[in-house]
Each structure stands twice: as structure tokens, then as C-alpha cells.
Amino acid sequence: MLKNTLLPKIIAFDVFGTVVDWHSSISNELKNLNLGIDPDLFANAWRKGYYPAMARVRSGELPWTKIDHLHRMMLDQVLKDFKITSLSEEQKKELNLVWHRLVPWPDTVEGLTRLKAKFTITTLSNGNLSLLSNMAKNGALPWDLILSAEVFKHYKPDPETYLGVAELFEISPNEVMLAAAHTDDLLAAQQCGLQTAYIHRPFEFGQKSPKNMPNVDFFDYSVNNLLELSQILCKSAL
Amino acid sequence: MLKNTLLPKIIAFDVFGTVVDWHSSISNELKNLNLGIDPDLFANAWRKGYYPAMARVRSGELPWTKIDHLHRMMLDQVLKDFKITSLSEEQKKELNLVWHRLVPWPDTVEGLTRLKAKFTITTLSNGNLSLLSNMAKNGALPWDLILSAEVFKHYKPDPETYLGVAELFEISPNEVMLAAAHTDDLLAAQQCGLQTAYIHRPFEFGQKSPKNMPNVDFFDYSVNNLLELSQILCKSAL
Numbered sequence: 001m002l003k004n005t006l007l008p009k010i011i012a013f014d015v016f017g018t019v020v021d022w023h024s025s026i027s028n029e030l031k032n033l034n035l036g037i038d039p040d041l042f043a044n045a046w047r048k049g050y051y052p053a054m055a056r057v058r059s060g061e062l063p064w065t066k067i068d069h070l071h072r073m074m075l076d077q078v079l080k081d082f083k084i085t086s087l088s089e090e091q092k093k094e095l096n097l098v099w100h101r102l103v104p105w106p107d108t109v110e111g112l113t114r115l116k117a118k119f120t121i122t123t124l125s126n127g128n129l130s131l132l133s134n135m136a137k138n139g140a141l142p143w144d145l146i147l148s149a150e151v152f153k154h155y156k157p158d159p160e161t162y163l164g165v166a167e168l169f170e171i172s173p174n175e176v177m178l179a180a181a182h183t184d185d186l187l188a189a190q191q192c193g194l195q196t197a198y199i200h201r202p203f204e205f206g207q208k209s210p211k212n213m214p215n216v217d218f219f220d221y222s223v224n225n226l227l228e229l230s231q232i233l234c235k236s237a238l
Numbered sequence: 239m240l241k242n243t244l245l246p247k248i249i250a251f252d253v254f255g256t257v258v259d260w261h262s263s264i265s266n267e268l269k270n271l272n273l274g275i276d277p278d279l280f281a282n283a284w285r286k287g288y289y290p291a292m293a294r295v296r297s298g299e300l301p302w303t304k305i306d307h308l309h310r311m312m313l314d315q316v317l318k319d320f321k322i323t324s325l326s327e328e329q330k331k332e333l334n335l336v337w338h339r340l341v342p343w344p345d346t347v348e349g350l351t352r353l354k355a356k357f358t359i360t361t362l363s364n365g366n367l368s369l370l371s372n373m374a375k376n377g378a379l380p381w382d383l384i385l386s387a388e389v390f391k392h393y394k395p396d397p398e399t400y401l402g403v404a405e406l407f408e409i410s411p412n413e414v415m416l417a418a419a420h421t422d423d424l425l426a427a428q429q430c431g432l433q434t435a436y437i438h439r440p441f442e443f444g445q446k447s448p449k450n451m452p453n454v455d456f457f458d459y460s461v462n463n464l465l466e467l468s469q470i471l472c473k474s475a476l
Contacts (some may be wrong), residue, residue, distance in 0.1 A: 068408075108355045120375065133383035137358065145371035150406075151389055168388075169368045170306075 007237055008195050011028060011115060012124035012147065012165050014180035017204040019112075019123075019226075020102035020135065022047065027206065029098045033091075037082050040206045044079065047205075049074035054155045055127060064153050066128040072096045099127065101136035104141060105201070106182030111226025113142050118237040120144045124165055124178065126155050139166075166194075179229060183214050190218065197221040197229055244412060245475055246433050249353060250362035250403050252394075252418035253370065255442040257350075257361075257464075258377065260285065260342035265444065267336045271329075275320050278444045283319065285443075287312035292364060292393045302391050304366040310334045326425065337365065338372035342379060343439070349464025351380050356475040358382045362403055362416065364393050395426030404432075417467060421452050428456065435459040435467055 016022050026046065027039035053070040056062045075096050079087065087095065115121050120147040123132050132146045147165060154160035166173045173193030180186050181201040182184075190196050196219040202210045216222040223229045254260050264284065265277035273280075291308040294300045307340050313334050318326065325333065353359050360383040369385045385403060392398035404411045411431030418424050419439040428434050434457040440448045454460040461467045 120371065122371070128406070129383060129385075129389075131417065133360070137382050144375050145367060146383055147367075151367075168366070 005236075006117060006195070007233065008177035009171055009175045010120045010122060010165060010169055011177045011179055011197075011233075012162075012194075012196065013112075013123050014178065014182060014185055015127055015132065016099075016102070017124035017134070017201055018179065018181040018199050019108050019141065020104050020139065021204075022102050023204060023206045024101070025102040026098050029095065029101075033095070035082075035084055035086065035089075040208055042082060042114065043207055046071075046074055046078045046211065047075060056066045058155050058158060066150055067099070067126055068128055068131060071099055074078050097134075100131050101138055102135055104139045105225065107109075107225035107227045109140055109142070111228075111230050114230035114234055115226070116142050116144060118234050120169075122147045122165065124156070124161060125149070156185055159188070159192050162192040162194050177220070179226075183216075185201065186219055195220045197223065199226065199229065200224050243474075244433070245471065246251065246357060246415035247409055247413045247425055248358045248360060248403060248407055249415045249417055249435075249471075250360050250400075251350075252416065252420060252423055253361050253363035253365055253373070254337075254340070255439055256417065256419040256437050257346050257379065258342050258373065259439075259442075260340050261442060261444045263340040264336050267310075267333065267339075271325075271333070273320075273324070275322065277444055280316065282314055282443055283316045284309075287315060289461075296393050296396060304388055305337070305364055306334065306366055306369060309337055335372075338369045339376055340373055342377045343463065345463035345465045347378055347380070349466075349468050351466070352468035352472055354380050354382060356472050360385045360403065362394070362399060363387070365405060372409070394423055397426070397430050400427045400430040400432050415458070417464075421454075424457055433458045435461065437464065437467065438462050 013019050023043050026043040030039035030042055053074055057065050063158055075092065112121055121143060123143055124147050125132055126149045128150045129146060129148050132148055136143055136146065147163055149155045152160045152164040162178065165172060166176050174195060177195035177197055178186060178189035179197040179199055181199045181204060186196040197215045198219045200213060204211055221229065221232060248260060251257050262279050268277035268280055291312055295303050313330065350359055359381060361381055362381040362385050363370055366388045367384060367386050370386055374381055374384065383442045387393045387399055390398045390402040400412060400416065404414050410431060415433035415435055416424060416427035417435040417437055419437045420443060424434040424436055436454045436457045438451060444451055459467065
């Protein structure tokens with residue numbers, strides 16, 4: 001599995017799906033709202049609007065818009081699509097903040113804690129800073145630093161995000177590793193010279209929609225969770 | 239002492255002098271270099287260049303320049319003033335990074351940990367992100383978030399920094415408190431509507447140059463350390 005013998009100085013983590021289980025977190029909150037809809041379908045529909053919404057910012061069609069506001073635009077559309085009219089404005093605001101309360105995968109906190117002992121660990125997420133810091137506080141995520149698209153005013157996969165991490169620390173891009181559950185994110189990071197670790201999260205879209213293992217030949221590492229990543233990298237760092 | 243009964247949602251901390259003891263940290267490293275100079279005087283001379291250097295950025299004379307680079311410009315000048323020519327480029331680079339290794343005041347880690355249980359705690363420092371995250375890692379500072387002038391591309395006391403914290407969290411400025419050992423920082427924050435807590439650090443400039451207690455009548459709180467601040471605020475938050 002080990003293809004790159006240079007150890008990274010910084011490990012930057014994608015967050016939604018890689019570090020936290022957005023699908024279960026959202027569908028569980030939806031269940032409690034008793035909206036008479038399939039919470040699995042609703043959660044996936046909400047998430048489906050994510051890339052198109054960011055694309056509108058990346059293309060310049062929309063000015064810089066933080067994820068909280070994109071999530072709200074997408075929520076309003078999904079509520080319309082699911083013909084839900086029973087939520088008050090206050091309830092919609094509260095539901096939109098579910099993204100601040102996403103729950104870590106079972107291996108996340110221990111995996112990050114072990115990695116933190118040997119490396120600097122940061123987020124590199126499209127989530128905004130308040131979202132990521134509230135999530136870290138709720139979920140006890142032990143980040144050394146919280147970096148966001150909001151700092152670079154560019155959304156991943158724009159190169160400014162990946163290269164931005166290296167620039168902030170004045171290191172070369174290949175001293176930064178991106179850890180992510182999404183091949184498009186990893187390929188874009190690799191194009192910028194970063195090391196890459198694929199984290200397989202088969203149930204990112206729920207138990208009913210398992211993700212197949214993609215082709216990971218291009219990446220430096222491929223693991224099933226963050227404990228596995230810590231075992232490989234911390235052993236090498238001894 | 240309690241003048242403002244609204245509790246803050248976010249406490250933003252000035253860092254150099256307020257959270258960490260830059261003077262001792264720097265003079266201790268200087269002692270080990272055996273440069274034949276008074277380390278107390280050298281440390282204070284280095285720090286003295288800080289406000290003028292930032293003023294050059296704030297006025298637009300210099301483009302955005304991170305503190306690491308301003309520190310290096312100031313270091314080169316102070317080395318010249320102290321007629322020190324014995325340091326190699328590698329040693330100068332290493333010495334300049336002493337600001338990443340500044341040691342917390344004795345009350346800091348416990349005070350911040352207690353405050354973190356009730357509030358969101360963030361830095362609001364002119365130090366750059368890599369400096370602040372390295373410092374937090376070295377000193378076990380338990381920040382919820384690391385915010386820097388580098389995020390806002392404005393140095394304190396520009397209003398963009400204080401208001402920026404409130405904007406990121408979409409709260410009103412008076413729901414943010416600035417905790418700082420410097421009255422100019424606190425007054426500027428207060429002008430922007432923030433709550434203010436003065437932390438008295440009499441030996442910020444060393445044991446030989448004690449700071450007098452300034453007039454703190456304008457501030458919401460005045461305390462001697464972060465444990466005192468936690469006692470007052472956490473009690474009120476019960």
C-alpha cells in the first residue's frame with residue numbers, strides 16, 4: 001500500500017463523509033421531526049444539491065457564499081420537492097444547522113488523536129469556519145487547525161485550497177497529504193502535488209445505498225478508516 | 239466588576255502577552271545562543287518593532303505581509319542594532335520561529351479549558367495561522383478555533399478583525415468578548431461593540447520592566463489571569 005515514502009508534515013482532512021457521517025446525522029434528526037417522508041431519501045436529496053450549488057460560486061455566477069447559506073438554499077428546494085410546508089422559519093433555521101452537529105464516524109476521534117501525536121492535523125473542508133468549529137466542539141474532534149474554503153474564498157476542488165495549505169505553512173505541496181473519501185477531491189489534490197489517502201466510507205449515503213470501492217490505484221494510501229491510516233502513518237513516523 | 243450581564247457566545251483572545259509569555263520564551267532561547275547580549279533588552283527591542291511594522295501594512299505602504307515575515311524583518315534590524323553578525327541564515331530562521339514556540343502563562347491552559355466548557359474560545363491574534371497552530375500544538379492550548387488577522391487580511395486594531403469574528407458566527411458584536419492584556423486592542427474592540435475583558439499581565443515585558451495597572455474603568459471585566467476570568471464567567475453561565 002505504501003507508495004510514497006516521504007511522510008507528510010500536515011494531514012488535511014476532507015470532513016463531510018470522511019470524518020463525519022452526514023447521512024445518519026441528518027436522517028436521525030429528520031426522523032424526530034415526523035415529516036412523513038423517507039429521511040434517507042431526503043438526506044441524500046439535500047446533499048445532492050451540494051456540488052451544483054458550489055459550482056455556481058466557483059463559476060462566478062454567485063458571489064462568495066458560505067456553505068450555511070448554500071445549504072439553506074438547497075433545503076428550501078428540497079422542502080419544496082418533498083412538498084413539506086409544515087416547518088416554521090425557526091424550524092428551518094434549526095434544521096439547516098444540523099450540518100454543524102454532524103456526528104463523527106466511530107473510528108474518527110481515536111484515529112485523529114493518534115495521528116495528532118505525530119502530525120499536524122487540519123480540516124480542509126468546504127464547510128464554513130463556524131460550522132467546522134461547532135462540529136469539532138460537539139464531536140470532540142481534536143484538530144490542530146481548522147481550515148476552510150472560507151479562508152481561501154475558493155471551494156474545493158479549486159487548486160487555491162490545496163495549495164493554500166502548503167502556502168500557509170511555507171512547505172512544499174508534497175509535504176501535505178489530503179485524506180478524503182472522494183476520488184474527485186483526491187485527484188484534484190494530487191494534480192496540485194499533494195500526497196493522497198483514500199478513506200473508504202461505504203455507507204456515506206446510508207446503509208441502503210452502499211458505495212462500491214472505486215479505483216484507488218492512483219492514490220498513495222487506501223484505508224478503511226482513520227485508525228488504519230494512523231497505524232500505517234504513525235508506524236512509518238517512528 | 240460585572241458591568242455587562244449579557245454573557246458572550248464567543249470569547250476571542252489576544253495571544254502575544256495575553257495567553258503566552260513572549261518575553262520569557264524569547265529571552266530564554268536567546269540565553270542558550272550565548273550571543274553576549276542582554277536577552278531581556280533584545281526581546282523587548284524585537285517586540286518594539288511590532289506595531290510600526292504592522293502599521294506599514296495597515297497603511298498600505300506594504301502589501302499584506304504575515305507576521306512571520308514582519309518578525310524576520312524586525313529581527314534583521316535588531317541583530318544589526320545589537321551588532322550581532324555570528325548567526326548563520328539557518329540560525330536566524332530558527333530563531334525567528336521562536337514566536338511559534340512561545341510558552342503559555344501558568345494559568346492559561348487550565349483557564350482556557352474551563353472557559354471552553356461553557357463558551358466557544360478562539361484566538362484573535364495578529365499572528366499567522368501556522369504560528370498560532372504550532373504554538374497551540376506545542377503549548378496544548380485547547381482552542382475551539384484559531385482565527386488570525388491572516389484570515390481577515392487586516393491587522394488589529396482594524397475593525398474588520400473584531401467585526402469579522404461576529405460575522406463568521408452570524409452573531410451581533412456584543413455577543414463576542416475580546417480578552418486582552420492591551421488597552422488599545424480592547425478599546426478598538428469596544429468601539430466595534432464587543433464586550434471586553436482586560437487581563438493584567440504585569441511582567442509581559444519581563445520582571446525588570448513591570449507594567450502598571452492601566453485605567454480599566456471602560457472595560458466590562460478586569461482580571462489578573464484566565465482562571466479568574468473563568469471563575470467569573472463560568473459562574474455567571476451556570
